[in-house]
Amino acid sequence: MAEPAIQEHSPAPPAQSTPIELRGMTAELLAAMVAELGQPRYRTDQLLHWLYKVRVDRLSAMTNLSLKLRAELGERCQVDVLALERETADAAGTRKLLWRCSDGAAIESVLMAQSDADRSTLCISSQVGCPLGCTFCLTATMGLRRHLRAAEIVEQVVLAERLSGERMQTIVFMGMGEPLANFDNVSRAIEILTDTHCAGYSPRRITVSTAGVVPGIDKLGASMLDVNLAVSLNAPLDDLRRELMPIARRYELAELVAAMRRYPLKPGQRITVEYVLLAGVNDELSLADQTARLLRGIACKINLIPLNEAEGIPFRRPGSAVVLAFQERLRAAGYHAFIRESKGREIRAACGQLATEAGAGRRVIAASMLAPGSRGD
Numbered sequence: 001m002a003e004p005a006i007q008e009h010s011p012a013p014p015a016q017s018t019p020i021e022l023r024g025m026t027a028e029l030l031a032a033m034v035a036e037l038g039q040p041r042y043r044t045d046q047l048l049h050w051l052y053k054v055r056v057d058r059l060s061a062m063t064n065l066s067l068k069l070r071a072e073l074g075e076r077c078q079v080d081v082l083a084l085e086r087e088t089a090d091a092a093g094t095r096k097l098l099w100r101c102s103d104g105a106a107i108e109s110v111l112m113a114q115s116d117a118d119r120s121t122l123c124i125s126s127q128v129g130c131p132l133g134c135t136f137c138l139t140a141t142m143g144l145r146r147h148l149r150a151a152e153i154v155e156q157v158v159l160a161e162r163l164s165g166e167r168m169q170t171i172v173f174m175g176m177g178e179p180l181a182n183f184d185n186v187s188r189a190i191e192i193l194t195d196t197h198c199a200g201y202s203p204r205r206i207t208v209s210t211a212g213v214v215p216g217i218d219k220l221g222a223s224m225l226d227v228n229l230a231v232s233l234n235a236p237l238d239d240l241r242r243e244l245m246p247i248a249r250r251y252e253l254a255e256l257v258a259a260m261r262r263y264p265l266k267p268g269q270r271i272t273v274e275y276v277l278l279a280g281v282n283d284e285l286s287l288a289d290q291t292a293r294l295l296r297g298i299a300c301k302i303n304l305i306p307l308n309e310a311e312g313i314p315f316r317r318p319g320s321a322v323v324l325a326f327q328e329r330l331r332a333a334g335y336h337a338f339i340r341e342s343k344g345r346e347i348r349a350a351c352g353q354l355a356t357e358a359g360a361g362r363r364v365i366a367a368s369m370l371a372p373g374s375r376g377d
């Protein structure tokens with residue numbers, strides 16, 4: 001398999017003729033635009049209120065803005081850039097949201113109810129498809145169609161809030177795509193999501209999950225975005241990891257682990273390490289031992305994710321005794337190791353599945369959309 005193409009600096013701006021996407025602008029940029037229109041500063045606050053507190057879908061709903069200003073904004077700006085195409089839910093409260101972008105691309109988010117809280121985790125996408133080609137992942141079968149723009153990322157959150165009527169407990173970049181391969185748009189979106197004038201989420205409630213794009217990890221660490229990091233490991237040996245994840249051909253484990261060690265953590269903060277368990281491939285106890293050695297000294301917790309078996313994915317799910325033994329081995333080595341079960345299989349809450357079905361002529365196979373902090377990347 002060819003080495004995956006990584007584009008770490010591809011902002012994918014809207015074309016010149018497309019409207020300005022209001023939820024893709026920082027509060028500062030919005031203020032500059034309002035000033036350019038000759039409007040007082042408080043108009044920016046009103047705009048932000050409508051966008052992020054009331055979560056309106058169109059300018060005409062912003063009733064305390066003058067008709068003239070609404071008309072001027074209407075000539076150049078757009079509010080909603082995503083349209084909900086389909087929503088499915090299961091008995092446990094997991095909701096799968098399929099969004100249609102203005103160019104017809106389909107993306108997805110998954111809203112997972114927490115059993116122990118009245119708030120939810122939202123898993124969002126960062127790209128249409130994914131370039132990384134992990135062998136156990138459905139999204140990989142789509143390839144990369146394009147990066148998502150900041151507004152398309154932010155709106156997955158704002159529109160999920162509008163639909164559910166609630167704030168999210170946590171937001172995880174674990175849907176379609178490799179977020180660090182779309183760094184500029186993802187970082188702009190995080191800026192907007194964490195700005196108290198905009199969506200106002202604490203950075204500690206946001207997790208960016210990567211398959212191991214080493215320069216992206218360093219850039220995220222240096223960015224002051226201050227979010228949590230999750231790394232999809234899946235194998236503690238380079239040879240095996242290269243078989244499962246083509247990105248490992250570019251960044252070896254030594255480099256990846258060094259980047260994890262460099263990632264700035266606050267007291268009590270840990271990196272999440274994700275490990276999808278594939279029967280007879282990476283579930284031997286000796287590999288648990290190797291994982292323990294590899295991660296020694298890194299403040300981390302390990303999420304073990306037994307694969308969802310699926311047509312088209314050439315792996316099997318290990319038996320529960322194997323999974324428990326693997327977990328126990330890591331725990332015995334001093335790690336916080338958890339087993340994360342997939343959620344929502346019956347509603348096709350599978351990574352890339354709904355979007356793949358919605359795409360013209362794509363084959364439909366099942367895969368694993370994983371519990372919070374536990375996707376296969």
Ligand code: SF4
Pocket residue numbers: 130131132133134137138139140175176177178211376377
């Ligand atoms: S597991 Fe993640 S990084 Fe790998 S192909 Fe799927 S979406 Fe991309």
